[in-house]
Amino acid sequence: MIITVRQYKEFRRNHQKKSKEDLPKMSIVRSRIVRMLSGAIAPLIDHAHTSSAGSVQVELEIPKIPEHGDFATNVALTLTRILKRNPREIAAHVVEGLKDESGLLERVEIAGPGFINLFVKPAAWHDILREILSDPSGYGRTDLGRGKRVQVEFVSANPTGPLHIGHGRGAAIGDVLSNVLEACGYRVDKEYYINDAGNQMDTLGRSLYYRYQQQIGESFDFPEGHYQGEYMRELAGEFIRESGDRYRKAPLDEVLPVFTAFASERILNGIREDLEAFGIGFDQWFSEKSLHEKDAIRTTIEEMASRDYIYIHEGATWFRSTAFGDEKDRVVIRANGVSTYFAADLAYHKDKFDRGYEMVVDIWGADHHGYVDRMLAGIQAMGRKREDLRVILVQLVNLLRAGKPVAMSTRAGEFVTLREVIDEVGKDAARFIFLTRRTDSPLDFDLDVAKMQSNDNPVFYVQYAHARLCSIFEVAGERGIPCDWLESGNHPPLDALTLPEELEIIKFLGEYPEIIAGCSASLEPHFIPYYLHELVSLFHRYYNRNRIVGDDPELTQARLVMAAAVREVIRNALELLGVDAPRKM
RNA sequence: GCGCCCGUAGCUCAGCUGGAUAGAGCGUCGGACUUCGAAUCCGCAGGCCGCAGGUUCGAAUCCUGCCGGGCGUACCA
Incomplete structure (x- = not known):
């Protein structure tokens, strides 16, 4: 959670008349602490009259080392610049100003150069489990987007041949980003642009x-x-x-x-x-031909001309894209009177905004990166802001088999199609693997690894955990252990959950909303597979050391609640990824 | 030539809106199943974060230069 000074002030204004709903949603424990810190910091900033200090950021992070607390913040360090006092002194003031009305904190320490380390009372974590189970599929959803209309355009492969594996990566990324944005409160449409002209x-x-x-x-x-x-x-x-x-x-x-x-x-x-x-459906299939039929290219160029971004040179019609930082101007209508592909793309993007989208996300192959600047210039020439268009460049996929590259030649039409990959390794494995890298980074896709139903394969690692959790509840049922709270929501007492590894799992569950929000902000979905892997790893380790269904009824109940929450978060995350969460494998 | 992306463990990669001792998977080696699913878990080893400067209280993270790799650089689509 990052807050700027400006946001603090805004928060304080809102806080006086409204309640906590205005805070971005995060885990219940974290949001309480953020609120507490905000309350302690605001007076210090007010006191310093730092109206121009909007760049100062404050972060609440989970330290790597347990001795540094459950949460740590560097506010005191970042405030050094604007308050012009030494960080430990500032930290002391912040700590003094903390109002722990609900008795959340066990203790607070100032450490190192001025970090504030916060130790949360063990029982306080239990609320996270209740929060998750009260609305499992809503967990992690936020209203960051505030209903903003977003279009995500992806795949958009020319209808001149079947989809290949590279399209598959773009498809998975586009689909998951759409899910993530929707989970973060945006109104999302998914669109495929068909190059059916030219x-x-x-x-x-x-x-x-x-x-x-x-x-x-x-x-x-x-x-x-x-x-x-x-x-x-x-x-x-x-x-x-x-x-x-x-x-x-x-x-x-x-x-x-x-x-x-x-x-x-x-x-x-x-x-x-x-x-x-591949599990992907579009809201709209948009035909390039329809643009030509509507004469949209001419209209678009005319509009840009009315803003003086169009000129004629040597018989061709040019777009003055250099006005917005492109390295050279671009031809939109050739001297022979035929419009360029880029002109159609301009008309297409104008059409997107005309349809009411406030933000447009384009997912392109990285080999199109040369087009980003001109497209950004284009939407600005239509009167849009640069940040209304976000272009995601997806790097290449190298297809391997047992570690060796699979020879492909698009020219000769010899390539492995997406369909072949799905048929061979399955939708789930393919999607998951496509999403385990930053979009920026090239991806080695090894068919043999993806097919392996073993621990080499990250998908099965996660799915196995889900199946295992389901199986635990079957066993509990067979032994007559009541789990009707799964439906009723009346959870048994959780006081028995006191082991460090239990609290570690619960804390990590609490971070899930932050992860999703981070994906949405950065438009990078790979955090989800990484999060899942870590969550599942924590669970497997716990499982191997502790008995969930045991002799002590109260402990069993409490642990089942935690297991249920883990299962729900796994399922929730897999759903965002479009990967099945099997009950049995 | 110019522009963009990437150089982190043997391999494949996270971490990059600056924070405390840089992580994971695979691979090597060694352990754990009469008990809820061993498709799991535990342990060992492995690093001048490409190189050199700079900014900062603090740099894998930001800036500059260099080296190495990929891609792009049309009045093509």
Whole structure:
């Protein structure tokens, strides 16, 4: 949790008339401490009259070493600059000002250069379990987005061939980011942009035409620069089954639209099916052709021209993108009168904002990074703020088998498709692995590892924990241990949960909302798999050392409550990832 | 040439909106199942965080330069 000075002041204003709902949601223990610290710090800042100190940030972190407390804050250190006093002295003032009305804290220490270490009473943690179980699927959800309308556009592969593994990574990231943003209170739509216009479509149609003529026995040389993957042969076969040899030797110019339409429609359907198998659905499939039909490119350029960002040079129409920091201006209409792909993209983004989205997230392959600056320039020329568009660049996926690269050539149409990967390793493993790296970082995807149903495979590690937890409740049921609180919400007393490793798990459960909020702020989903791994690891270790269903009824009940909370958070996180949480494996 | 991204343990990577002793998985080696699922757990070993400066009370984290790798650099889509 990070608060700026400005936020402190805002918080204080709000706090006087409203209650705690205005604080960003976090674990109940953490939010109480933040509130307490805010209360202690505000007077110090007021006293110093530091209106221009908005850059000071305060952080409440969990120290690595237990001796440093359950939480630690460096406020005193960061306040040194604006208060112009030594940090330990400031820390003392902060500590003095803490009002622990609910008796949350066991003790508070000032340590090192001026850290404030806070020790929470063990019993205070138990509230986190109650909080989780009172609304398991709502846990971790926040209202950071405040209903802001966001569009996430991803995959958007050209309908000229099946999706490959790189698209799969972008798909997983886009889908999960959408889930995360939604969990953080944004209103999210997922969209796929179909590049169904331009000469690549003609190329696609011709590719099918040539294959078709070949397969019905005409001798045609297959020209360079066309799509010649195996899928084109299959398409030609389908075409023959439906239309026979009706188009034998038909003049290309006359029948090309037939072939183009057939090919793009079939391929797009295939893409839809593959994405569905990957657990991904879109709210909108947006056709580039529809932009041309609406004359949207012309309108867009006109609007930009009205703001003086368009000029003519050597017969071409240019966008003055350098006005917004692009390295050179860009052509939108070529001298031959044909608009560029970029022009369509500008019109598309204008359309997005016209539809009412306040923020737009584009997920692109990293090889498109050269387009970021011009696109950002573009939306600014339409009167949008730079930060209204967030472009996520997804790095390459290197496909491996047993540690060795799988040779792929897009040119020759030889590549491993997403569908093949899903069929081979399963949706869950593929999604999880795609999400275990920062989007910025290239990813080695080893098919053999992903397929392994063992501890080499991070998905199974997590799913196993979930299945194990489910199994514990089955055993409890068999032994006649009442767990009706799972439904009723009347949880048994938790006083028996006193072991350090129990409190450690509960504390970690309490961090989950922060993790999700962090994903949403950074638009990086990889924190979730890492969090899950750590949570599950804590649980497995605990499980191996302690008996949950044991002889002491009260202890058993309390531990079952904790187990239930762990299970719910695992399930909650896996749901965000679009990965199944199996009861049995 | 210019621009963007990346250099952290043997390998693959977290940590990067600056904080106290830099982490995980895999791999090596050695241990734990008559007891809730051993697809699990425990332990050992492993590091000038690419190099050099700078800012700071404090730098893996921010700035500059260099080295190494990837990508981009069209009146292509």
